[in-house]
Amino acid sequence: MNSKLYRGSLETIIIKLLSENKEMYGYEITQLVKEMTLGELQITEGALYPALHKLEAKGLLDTSTRSIGNRYRKYYSLTKKGEKEKRVLFEEMAIYLNSMQLLLNPIKVK
Amino acid sequence: MNSKLYRGSLETIIIKLLSENKEMYGYEITQLVKEMTLGELQITEGALYPALHKLEAKGLLDTSTRSIGNRYRKYYSLTKKGEKEKRVLFEEMAIYLNSMQLLLNPIKVK
DNA sequence: ATTTATACCTAAGAATCTTAGGTATCATGA
DNA sequence: TCATGATACCTAAGATTCTTAGGTATAAAT
Numbered sequence: 001m002n003s004k005l006y007r008g009s010l011e012t013i014i015i016k017l018l019s020e021n022k023e024m025y026g027y028e029i030t031q032l033v034k035e036m037t038l039g040e041l042q043i044t045e046g047a048l049y050p051a052l053h054k055l056e057a058k059g060l061l062d063t064s065t066r067s068i069g070n071r072y073r074k075y076y077s078l079t080k081k082g083e084k085e086k087r088v089l090f091e092e093m094a095i096y097l098n099s100m101q102l103l104l105n106p107i108k109v110k
Numbered sequence: 111m112n113s114k115l116y117r118g119s120l121e122t123i124i125i126k127l128l129s130e131n132k133e134m135y136g137y138e139i140t141q142l143v144k145e146m147t148l149g150e151l152q153i154t155e156g157a158l159y160p161a162l163h164k165l166e167a168k169g170l171l172d173t174s175t176r177s178i179g180n181r182y183r184k185y186y187s188l189t190k191k192g193e194k195e196k197r198v199l200f201e202e203m204a205i206y207l208n209s210m211q212l213l214l215n216p217i218k219v220k
Numbered sequence: 221a222t223t224t225a226t227a228c229c230t231a232a233g234a235a236t237c238t239t240a241g242g243t244a245t246c247a248t249g250a
Numbered sequence: 251t252c253a254t255g256a257t258a259c260c261t262a263a264g265a266t267t268c269t270t271a272g273g274t275a276t277a278a279a280t
Contacts, residue, residue, distance in 0.1 A: 003118070003202040003205070003206060004117075004118035004237085004266075004267080005118045005119060005122075005202060005203060005206040006118070006206065006237085007114075007117040007118040007235090007236060007237060007266085007267075007268095008113070008114035008115045008116070008117040008118065008235090008236075008237095008268095009115055009210065010236080010237085012115075012214075013213055013214075016213060016214055017213075025258080025259090026258075026259070026260095027256095027257060027258050027259080028258095031257095033213065036212050036213055036216065037209040037212050037213060038212070040205055040208075040209045041209045041213075044237080044238065044239085045258090045259085045260080046237080046238065046239070046240080046241095046260095046261085046262090047236075047237055047238075049259075049260060049261085050236085050237090050260095050261085051236085051237095053260095068245095068258095069245080069246080070244090070245060070246085071244080071245050071246080071257080071258065071259090072258080072259080073257095073258070073259085074258085074259075090214075092113040092115060093115060093210070093214065095113070095150055096113060096115040096116065097207070097210070098150075099147040099150045099151050100119065100203070100207070102146050102147050102148070103123055103126060103127075103143065103146055103147060103151075104122075104123075104126055104200075104203065106146065114235075114236080114268085116268085117235085117236075117237095117266095117267060117268060118237095118266090118267075118268095120267080120268085135227080135228090136227075136228070136229095137225095137226060137227050137228080138227095141226095154268080154269065154270085155227090155228085155229080156229095156230085156231090156268080156269065156270070156271080156272095157267075157268055157269075159228075159229060159230085160229095160230085160267085160268090161267085161268095163229095178227095179276080179277080180275090180276060180277085181226080181227065181228090181275080181276055181277080182227080182228080183226095183227070183228085184227085184228070
């Protein structure tokens with residue numbers, strides 16, 4: 001289910017989803033991640049909301065709160081700064097994945 | 111260099127290297143990881159040694175200390191329990207990598 | 221003779237998560 | 251109707267895993 005490997009990748013996941021969906025609210029993110037990973041990755045709200053608030057505080061995300069009947073949703077979207085950071089995070093992820101590939105599936109030269 | 115993505119993968123890396131090299135000592139692990147990842151991943155000793163001690167305490171690793179001249183090295187090797195855990199860790203890594211693939215490089219159906 | 225590499229270690233603090241709550245609305249089935 | 255589950259937000263305490271910054275000591279290199 002949720003191994004400790006996910007530690008550290010939450011911000012990248014959030015940024016990625018927001019770069020493709022323009023606007024999403026927290027609960028929606030948890031559901032989409034669960035769906036996309038076929039139930040493997042279930043983001044807990046205790047991890048998600050602080051992460052969203054942190055990204056907003058860093059200026060990577062904007063929010064707009066909207067009423068849905070008597071309820072509300074807080075929609076998040078990428079700022080320009082967030083777009084820039086996206087490239088950094090993707091590059092880091094690519095390097096990480098490549099390094100893990102080199103370590104775990106090394107090309108046997110012998 | 112060292113992004114936070116590496117968090118959580120250290121144990122898996124150690125187990126993998128020990129499953130291929132029979133015996134390794136701490137410093138050797140840091141050097142091999144650095145070499146294999148082309149300098150990308152530099153394991154700090156402050157992370158490595160506590161991790162080795164923890165794996166030993168869990169019964170996944172055995173140690174044998176050997177004198178090399180006036181110095182010593184502490185060699186680590188996988189126990190049978192470590193061999194079993196290896197499969198678990200590899201499976202978790204496979205699931206994690208697959209989930210990240212699904213999230214970050216989704217197949218466009220549209 | 222001093223610096224760099226080898227080789228082990230620990231402790232304090234930071235970062236990121238899990239767990240376990242809390243509040244409230246809305247829909248559904250017994 | 252009314253209890254449960256889904257939706258939707260949130261926080262705080264504690265756990266885990268790392269970084270940073272030390273410490274000790276031998277061997278090699280400059």
